[in-house]
Amino acid sequence: MSIQITILGCGSATPTLFRNPTAQWLEIHGRFFLIDCGEGTQVEMLRYKLKMSKLKAVFISHLHGDHFFGLPGLISSMHLMGRKEKLQIIGPEGLKEILELIFKFSETSLRFPLDIIELKAGFAGPVFTGGSFAVECFPLNHRIPCFGFKFSENAKMRNLKQDMIDFYAVPVNDRKKIKAGSDFITPEGERIPNEVLCHPPSTSVSYAFCSDTAPNSDYIKYIEGVDALYHEATFENDLEQRAADTFHSTAAQAAEQARIARVKRLYLGHFSSRYRETEIILSQAKSIFPETETVKDGYSFTVE
């Protein structure tokens, strides 16, 4: 499995001419998702030829405007374009009330079902299953309830060693359990350990999104070992107090979280509008966690 991520916006707070507020487009096995939907997201989807009709679900991290003010317009456009398929929206408590009030006053009766799953403050757990992968959410450390999301490929089956399966004459009916990790008991009662019969499974792919948050140890366990972590780095290191006051992270803090969680690769975003270029943030983070990149709007990367 692979996860392809396209950054539609990696700016914080106020939009600028060079950076849009937060939104990411994900493609997983021909299914399409959005994480956050800042103002202007639907125009960015047009710019990169990403079809809103294909969208299965939208994950909203929190109810600050730079993360969801584009959502009512996106839903309106889907309605006007005749969408019929259900759209799932996963986001904090309050989102449903806001959307319902907006569509009440516009006297809009949507042509498609909107399935809004609201997350209680502090909730951690599964929020979406997509066959070969699942999405779980976990609380971040922001001024208002805010959630990170982890997209993980399901644990894979082990690969049978055909020669050993033949050697022990393992019946066909037993093979599924062995691929899932069981040992084999021969008709004579001998236990054959799983590792004798199987190659280890190939690694499962995972991607975690953490914005907005001040660093803390509580969310490390949810991002531990992921292949790719998108983490906010709103400020460079010398604005650590400003980061603390606003519940955001500096470059070094984001890199330190990645280092502690032993992620494979770190992608930084959610930059303050004061930074037109992000070289300083990149170099500060790389000095702690070398496998770091800063993203920009329109940038795509694949986790596999």
Added chain:
Amino acid sequence: MSIQITILGCGSATPTLFRNPTAQWLEIHGRFFLIDCGEGTQVEMLRYKLKMSKLKAVFISHLHGDHFFGLPGLISSMHLMGRKEKLQIIGPEGLKEILELIFKFSETSLRFPLDIIELKAGFAGPVFTGGSFAVECFPLNHRIPCFGFKFSENAKMRNLKQDMIDFYAVPVNDRKKIKAGSDFITPEGERIPNEVLCHPPSTSVSYAFCSDTAPNSDYIKYIEGVDALYHEATFENDLEQRAADTFHSTAAQAAEQARIARVKRLYLGHFSSRYRETEIILSQAKSIFPETETVKDGYSFTVE
């Protein structure tokens, strides 16, 4: 007085890469106003270097998203940039409830007073006075409550004919009343008609905004004789049924309204996203009302 209008968006319903949803920036005597605020308006203000800090009031025509989904983001940005001055917002009932709910869930306590004046469906009357000019609203004919706005310079004083003032020895204390239109009564009791004493006042400037609406006779009286009328022309003439179904106007209908109301100049906008170019709409309207222009995003014109 002059009114300078900059079109920030003249598209309808769904945003495109070539046209933003409705928003107009007005400058009158060094004061700045916005009519409507579709998604992305604040980025367009940045593009044309229009300072949001200078904004005095925002007029919202109706609660369809393409006319106000940019407003919560604009208010958030003003808050984040430290605005202290009051902002007036004039718009339909429901706008206050929507904005308050959004800022409740984002736990935002605005740093500046938001003075929201809500318009009851069908209301016509004054909504803003700005010293030398006033703004009145009037109901349009749309699927939900929708308002047009007219910006009018106050009636001007007449200009005294100095030779006649001297000839009749008009006392200084009487001159203000005469400039306002009164006749003069001489000490001998003779009535001197005002037109003998005064030149007529120079004409007052006026600008009317009508979007979204199907044409009807009810709003003609509010736009009668204006110097410039912005009127929606969402569709070309052969989509008249579609226009009727959606409470919009065709090119010919907009031009006919301008002709009946004897406006001086007509500006057409709110084009359906199916029209990348608007030559057809322009030529259809001009055949009925020659003093017509179609606008585009970034276009500026001055009414004087």
